[in-house]
Amino acid sequence: MKIISANLHSLADSKGVSQIEISRATKISPTTLNGYFKGTSLPGMGNIQKLADYFEVLKSQIDPRLNIKPDNIIPVTKTVKIPMLGEIACGDPILAEENIEEYINEPADDLPSGQLFYLRAKGNSMKPTIPDNSKVLIRLQEDVEDSEIAAVLLTDTNEATLKRIKRVNDVMFLMPDNPEFTPIIVDKSNPARILGKAIRYTSDL
Template sequence: MKNHNPKEILSNNLNELISKKRKSQADVIRDLGIPEATIRSWFNGEKYPRIDKIQMLADYFNVPRSRITEEQTGVMQRVSNLIKVPVLGLITCGEPILAEENIEEYREEIADLLPTGNIFYLKTRGDSMTPTIPENSFVMIREQSDVEDGEIAAVLVNGDEETTLKRVKRQGDIVMLVADNPVYPPYIITKDNPARILGKAIKFSADL
């Protein structure tokens, strides 16, 4: 039987998401900077957030707003809603990221489980991000021009001729691209050695 109480639906969805993402209410309070009483009222089904706060929660959990606000009615219904996410090859200098000439193939994903924004895949070549990301994995990227310190990003380097996946780390005024494989030295971004962030790595998958 369907639940028509928006507060209860939101509460159920939020509690399910923190369980799946292995987070706690304390993590959400700290990371979003929202008062504890407000967060707990949402999770307990006592209050309903404004639309800007719903979007903030959706961005935080990397899900569409509907995953926060709408009742989830089962896997079979969601699986029927598939979209094709492009897998990019060589990204052409000066062209939009999702330009047709950059697309090698597509991978199908369940629409309701995707984060908001423009999404694309990159296939890893090499072992610079092992063991975190295995070789020949498909890494989902959400297009954005910057990431938080320590997050993994898709970055254009070598005069916009090469795309790499690295952690973006900052030490004062110094910005570095750091591999998880310690064999690889960090890439220091300078005026003579520029780089441009294409987007944030969301997850990876691999074909058997």
């Protein structure tokens, strides 16, 4: 309260105005305003805004508490544009412009290393792990460990799918997390290649 009082006195002196003039201009009652100037009462947000508008200053120049940032807010200093792939055209590279549907801005500090892109999950084969229509962040890499979820390109159809990888001998299985769906066998008759590892997903509410 003492700091607010000192700030108000300083602003009033610099503007050369009395409390009565401030009261008339801001519609704050003389008694209430006098409490702020004496440091015996705190102004609410509405009156702080009125005073800030009158003196043409920031609200924090009246009440410095308004300049304190909450501990749970992390400032975003830099963002990166991550491509969202749509239908995947034939040939390489996978991140060619014709494959990109849009770009999504992400905080740089929150991203893993490597080349990244997004795929949109379609269908329910990976429920409950990945809901339908989720945006899944993928790190570009040619292989993943068994049991990890990968973005896989089915080369005959140029369709990208998200599945959990399982290998038995020389055969690779694309495993759905939803037991209602059957695994896809990757072999010479159904070729596929891993595009990258699924890192995380986000869903719109």
